[in-house]
Amino acid sequence: MTGNQEQFEIKFRLTDGSDIGPKSFPAATSIATLKESILAQWPKDKENGPKTIKDLKLISAGKILENNRTVGECQSPLCDAPGTVTTMHVVVQPPTTEKEKKTAKEAKQPKCGCVIL
Secondary structure (H helix, E strand, O other): OOOOOEEEEEEEEEEOOOOOEEEEOOOOHHHHHHHHHHHHOOOOOOOOOOOOHHHEEEEEEEEEEEOOEEHHHOOOOOOOOOEEEEEEEEEEOOOOOHHHHHHHHHHHHHOOOOOOO
16 A cells, blocks of 8 residues: 555656656656646757647556556556656657548548449
8 A cells, every 4th residue: 555655756758768857756646747747847949749738648667647546556566666766658649630630530430332333
């Protein structure tokens, strides 16, 4: 069991190999709060940065973390050693445009390829 007083040292690895952090977070911190922290610390010189937390996915121990979970709930047994820094991978989803949404919707509609002679 994790207590609310427990702290986790977490660094966030971006897709280009650079890191944000490490920074200490209480076990009760939500994944959505972690994403807000990443947005606030996002390097200004990087192109195609996230606009909202919906543009971010956090991956830890091979699992995509859900916004409503807490850091304590998502911890890996490998991270239990005191004094270790947990690395979470950050993936930015490119925003979809209205044209892409329309194309995806049209692609899902069944089309008949029958020819009657």
